[in-house]
Amino acid sequence: MEAIILLLLALISLTCSIIAFATSDQIPIQDFCVADVKYSETVYGYACKDPKLVIADDFYLSGTELAGNTSNPFGSSAKRISLTQLPGLNTLGITIARADFAPWGVNPPHYHPRASEIITVVEGTIEAGFITSNPENRLLKKILVKGDVFVNPRGLVHYQRNVGDGNAAFIAALASQNPGVVMVGNAVFGSDPTISSDLLAKAFHVDENVIHKLQEAN
Numbered sequence: 057m058e059a060i061i062l063l064l065l066a067l068i069s070l071t072c073s074i075i076a077f078a079t080s081d082q083i084p085i086q087d088f089c090v091a092d093v094k095y096s097e098t099v100y101g102y103a104c105k106d107p108k109l110v111i112a113d114d115f116y117l118s119g120t121e122l123a124g125n126t127s128n129p130f131g132s133s134a135k136r137i138s139l140t141q142l143p144g145l146n147t148l149g150i151t152i153a154r155a156d157f158a159p160w161g162v163n164p165p166h167y168h169p170r171a172s173e174i175i176t177v178v179e180g181t182i183e184a185g186f187i188t189s190n191p192e193n194r195l196l197k198k199i200l201v202k203g204d205v206f207v208n209p210r211g212l213v214h215y216q217r218n219v220g221d222g223n224a225a226f227i228a229a230l231a232s233q234n235p236g237v238v239m240v241g242n243a244v245f246g247s248d249p250t251i252s253s254d255l256l257a258k259a260f261h262v263d264e265n266v267i268h269k270l271q272e273a274n
């Protein structure tokens with residue numbers, strides 16, 4: 057009897073790990089597959105450049121210390137490093153990005169459907185937080201300074217803002233080649249075509265005029 061239970065448990069955990077494998081980036085079956093950007097990108101990334109033609113520069117990028125342009129209504133900039141810039145990332149299941157903030161600049165609530173994220177503050181003071189799923193919707197937040205790290209679990213809504221006097225910035229590492237980003241405001245109030253405003257008014261317990269304002273702003 058105990059043996060059967062053990063066997064069942066083993067089967068369940070095996071099934072779970074197969075599911076986890078199937079829903080994340082694939083494990084590479086070669087040392088690397090440097091993106092050959094002459095060909096277009098497919099859902100699994102780019103075709104591989106001939107390994108004999110691969111050079112160290114394919115895995116190298118300079119300039120991540122350069123701040124992005126924060127002259128916009130959010131006072132922030134978030135830029136993912138592309139495979140064209142760093143072709144060696146292709147098929148490795150990781151992405152890097154840099155975010156910059158003017159004083160009180162905000163990176164609005166958003167989530168990455170396919171990746172957890174680690175942010176490392178390289179300048180300034182940043183409030184960073186994420187919200188757990190229903191029904192708790194608990195906000196877990198921290199004030200971060202240079203050298204501090206914060207983790208945003210995959211698929212959870214998160215945000216950051218600059219709470220210091222000067223500029224602020226972080227470098228983000230994401231656990232997928234194609235993490236995706238869903239900006240909550242844009243998705244709900246700025247979809248194309250828009251979701252009916254009477255539906256959203258009911259969903260958010262507000263007057264339809266409030267929804268119209270939000271739809272105009274997104």
Ligand SMILES: *[C@@H]1O[C@H](CO)[C@@H](O)[C@H](O)[C@H]1NC(C)=O
Pocket residue numbers: 125126127128
């Ligand atoms: C930053 O962006 C603003 C708004 O798009 C633009 O007017 C400005 O020229 C940009 N600054 C730089 C240094 O690129």
